[in-house]
Amino acid sequence: MPRKVILCVDDEKIILDSLKMQLKKRFANKYVYEFAESADEAFEIINELLEEETEVLVIVSDWLMPGIKGDEFLIQIHQKFPQIVKVMLTGQADGNAVLNAKEKANLYRCLYKPWKEEELFDAIESGLEGK
Numbered sequence: 001m002p003r004k005v006i007l008c009v010d011d012e013k014i015i016l017d018s019l020k021m022q023l024k025k026r027f028a029n030k031y032v033y034e035f036a037e038s039a040d041e042a043f044e045i046i047n048e049l050l051e052e053e054t055e056v057l058v059i060v061s062d063w064l065m066p067g068i069k070g071d072e073f074l075i076q077i078h079q080k081f082p083q084i085v086k087v088m089l090t091g092q093a094d095g096n097a098v099l100n101a102k103e104k105a106n107l108y109r110c111l112y113k114p115w116k117e118e119e120l121f122d123a124i125e126s127g128l129e130g131k
Contacts, residue, residue: 003032005057006060007036007045007046007056008033008034009035009039009041009042009060009065009073011037011064012062013037015062015089016037019120020035039073057085057128058084059085059086060088061073062090063093070088071104075101085124086107087111087124088109089111089120090110091114098110
């Protein structure tokens with residue numbers, strides 16, 4: 001059975017640690033969890049997972065990151081992997097960035113920091129129901 005991955009991307013390690021703890025608490029071993037501190041690192045992880053024939057189901061990405069903003073990152077992801085459910089997690093994205101991601105990246109949901117665990121879980125679970 002192929003492994004199924006949830007990938008979280010944020011330049012703040014404390015955010016990634018929180019996501020890891022929450023996801024493992026909710027979904028336990030149902031998924032594999034990967035974490036990247038930049039869009040470049042996320043692309044490396046995705047390429048490695050593809051080589052292993054591992055499916056990335058969901059990407060939870062920050063918006064304000066060095067190098068590339070989350071909406072642009074998710075647009076690039078969507079162009080290559082339209083089937084991945086995309087969730088943006090942000091404290092600073094403006095309405096235009098969210099709209100851009102919805103229109104060009106098929107953004108499933110935007111959650112605002114500090115997020116509520118149930119909102120995160122609902123976004124992932126309901127996003128995967130449509131797959």
